Amino acid sequence: MSRVAASALLVLSLLAGLARAQDEAATDQLLARLDRISHMQGKFIQRQYSDDGKVLAESSGEFRLLRPVYFSWEIQAPDRQLIVANADYLWHYDMDLQTATRRPVVGNIEASPLQVLGGDETALRDQYDVEQNDSDSFTLTPLGPDHSFRRLGVSFAGDTIGRMDIVDKLGQRVVVDFREVDTSTPLDSADFEFTPPQGEVDLFYYDE
Numbered sequence: 001m002s003r004v005a006a007s008a009l010l011v012l013s014l015l016a017g018l019a020r021a022q023d024e025a026a027t028d029q030l031l032a033r034l035d036r037i038s039h040m041q042g043k044f045i046q047r048q049y050s051d052d053g054k055v056l057a058e059s060s061g062e063f064r065l066l067r068p069v070y071f072s073w074e075i076q077a078p079d080r081q082l083i084v085a086n087a088d089y090l091w092h093y094d095m096d097l098q099t100a101t102r103r104p105v106v107g108n109i110e111a112s113p114l115q116v117l118g119g120d121e122t123a124l125r126d127q128y129d130v131e132q133n134d135s136d137s138f139t140l141t142p143l144g145p146d147h148s149f150r151r152l153g154v155s156f157a158g159d160t161i162g163r164m165d166i167v168d169k170l171g172q173r174v175v176v177d178f179r180e181v182d183t184s185t186p187l188d189s190a191d192f193e194f195t196p197p198q199g200e201v202d203l204f205y206y207d208e
Contacts, residue, residue, distance in 0.1 A: 031124065034117060041065065041187065042182055044063055047175050049175065059078060061074045085115055161181075163177050
């Protein structure tokens with residue numbers, strides 16, 4: 001190997017090591033910010049944008065998060081849907097179509113962005129590259145193709161999450177703004193229990 005080639009390999013190795021160190025530092029900073037949040041709830045406005053920045057769709061509702069495994073996302077307008085995650089299952093209840101779907105949480109990496117932020121440290125370190133944009137914002141990029149999004153931007157407002165900027169698997173951009181965020185009212189596991197109305201909905205279980 002020539003001296004030029006050896007030098008080039010050394011430079012590439014040093015750059016790769018520097019990139020890994022920067023990624024680990026950004027992950028540490030993101031986890032430090034998330035550790036300030038044990039639980040939160042409030043309202044959200046979700047907007048889907050076209051490539052030229054026009055709003056294609058807008059929805060609103062309420063959410064709850066109890067780290068590390070509990071999550072509730074209720075769309076109230078224009079349609080009505082509820083997504084609930086607890087220690088065992090991920091439920092999707094479409095109130096308008098009267099259908100309820102249940103999937104196991106274990107082994108399901110296709111998590112929602114808010115679930116990712118509420119999840120455990122090991123999964124975040126092992127499954128995502130993290131870049132810190134400034135003191136209050138980060139970008140997460142999944143390391144594999146099986147996730148529910150291609151890129152996730154998260155911005156903090158003090159000790160809460162203020163915004164998520166998501167590019168989904170289809171390349172569509174969705175921005176979620178959180179409003180009236182409450183981090184003082186206690187939440188517990190009972191707030192994330194879900195039982196579909198008996199005899200009123202079609203049930204689909206993907207864990208049996």
